[in-house]
Amino acid sequence: MPTAESGEAKGVVYETKDLNLWYGEHHALKHIHLTIYENKVTAIIGPSGCGKSTYIKTLNRMVELVPNVRIAGHLAYRGRNIFDPSYPVEQLRTQIGMVFQKPNPFPKSIYDNIAYGPRIHGIRNKKVLDEIVEKSLRGAALWDEVKDRLRDHAYGLSGGQQQRLCIARCLAIEPDVILMDEPTSALDPISTLKIEELIQELKKQYSIIIVTHNMQQAARISDKTAFFLNGEVIEYAETNKLFSNPADRRTEDYITGRFG
């Protein structure tokens, strides 16, 4: 669990101040200021290539795996700047779970997918692992569908089930934040609905940041929405406000489908 640090504002998970990011010469994030709140769903919307994925991959410092990335600015997680050279990146990544566009279970059994993270953290006791597996699968609303076939290969699950397995895998390491990069774009409407319902449940316990191309989805499930355009945050507001009464003309054009 996160520890209190000096400078940590209550209820704030991330504080982004004047964040800039370049891929080589390409200035992909420009002067981003965003505060992300605890136990909320924060949606990131905007047209293709506007920097949504780059922003969320910055939150767990995954973006730094890309060669020639340069970052400037301030990004505090729980009050502490994650770009500080002394920041323990491995610790950060255990607190920040991530779910990707395409479900990416490991080529292992359902059980071993979930037990993988806890085992890496040194948990070997079978009973403890069994409990974590059940709790995580229940948390991802998948337990009832798989409880009788935990030793089956994960690839035998449907796409929607695989995505919930990936969410369960995140939950098994008890993260603080869950980043989701278009988690339903590869799923059918019923699986999408299940994940959306699940997100509503999960936000009671976790802070969720979700990139989505689907504006109805952002409107349905998020509390706050940030609209990105060409690497900038054009507007960030309560979701109801942003969709019903946007302050910026460009937001209005985007949400009404006039561009993007």
Ligand SMILES: Nc1ncnc2c1ncn2[C@@H]1O[C@H](COP(=O)(O)OP(=O)(O)OP(=O)(O)O)[C@@H](O)[C@H]1O
């Ligand atoms: N690894 C990379 N190397 C170089 N440029 C990149 C890299 N990843 C992204 N970019 C560029 O940075 C910009 C932002 O990309 P990003 O993937 O963050 O956008 P996005 O809003 O998530 O797009 P989409 O909705 O299409 O997924 C784009 O111009 C993209 O071409």
